[in-house]
Amino acid sequence: MRANLDLSSKLALVFLLWVCAFTLSWTFQFVLCLLLVIARFVLPAFRPISQRSAAAFSKFILYSISVAVLVVCLNALFIKSGSMIATLLGFSFYEDGLLFGLRTASRLILLSFSILMFFISTSLPVLIGYLQNKGLPPYLVLMLLLTLHFLDHLPSRIHQIFLAQQARGAPVDAGVFSRTKALLSILSPLVLSSIVESIERGTALELRGFLSKPSPERQPEQVETRVNPLTVCLYFISIVIIAYSIYRWLNI
């Protein structure tokens, strides 16, 4: 199943879900969200690539449910138009605000779930490899890989500098103004060390000829690409939904 649903199909599915988020009613959107959560457990193509991804998705589900409830309640409370639907502990809830809250919450969750579903089931090196095959320049590929390296090391480096500055007496617990000044004492060594490291890496890359122009004789590697029928199908459904929505909008 994972093999059948390649990255192009996954991207097409994300696009279809985005189209649904802007065209379908909130009830359909909530159903789609539910289907996405089920798909994460049932379909191997949507299984998280790591324990960390699985935990992030579960955390996000709980977080988005609480946000959705909050969005619906607050909008029903603050937007005082339409008929009053309920009064609870002296607070009145209104119909228009409730409907707006439901529409907003369902769209927010569907958009977020579709993107998160794509990323939790696709490892970044695989995604970067896919983008390279689709024509992303090699220097951008290297930049993304270097970012992953920095992301691994930066939190510990920040923690180290923070502790060092604290030990030197930087006002990390004083007033807001002093703390903002302390921010500079943390960021300065961080940026300085990163520029030193960047110069070293840049020099190493240039010495290896990475950033030089390729010779005209050297042909770029041709990657065979086959169009997946599922991808075409998903894009076709998206276009049909968009066309139908435009038709309905023009006829109102």
Add this chain to the structure above:
Amino acid sequence: MPKPIRQRIADEMTGAALPFVAFCIALNLTAGQVTAALKIPLYLDSIGTILVAVLVGPWSAIICGTAANLLAAAFGNPSMIFFIPVVIVIGAFTGFLARKGWFRKWYLVVIGGILQGVLAALVSAPISAYVFGGVMMAGTDFLVLYFRSVGNTLLDSVIFQGLASDPADKVVSYLIVFFLTKNLPQRLLSRLRGATNVR
């Protein structure tokens, strides 16, 4: 004939610039960790983009901001994907100001930060209003609700909220970048294309 965009990006991404842009993408994603540790109520999520715009160039800054937002989505903040137009504006506008020499004087940096904040608020407002209904899953959502409850339209409420919070965040980000670049030794600074933007 103007150079194609791909060529302009390649021209900026030379030598130390490439690893530095990668570092700034990571900085955009982790700056929140520093502000959280210091308990400062600021996002500073575009500080890396501003650094790149000043020290490397606008095209690299656009790449930096876009990549940071894509990675933020991958790491559990999916709504960031829709705000890519905002980081494009931040990168391009800051790069433009830097080339005009606005990062040499602190008062120009403050004015630039305010202008950038207003611009960012105006660009992000339609996205926030029409895509997310004004809800960004943040504390500023209460401001939007407040502005709506006093009779403003959704778009107006989101614009007012943006104008209330974005300029302050951008002024602080701009000032931090100004002081950071001022403190850098000339020997290191000269290895980056934008060295003349700050001295």
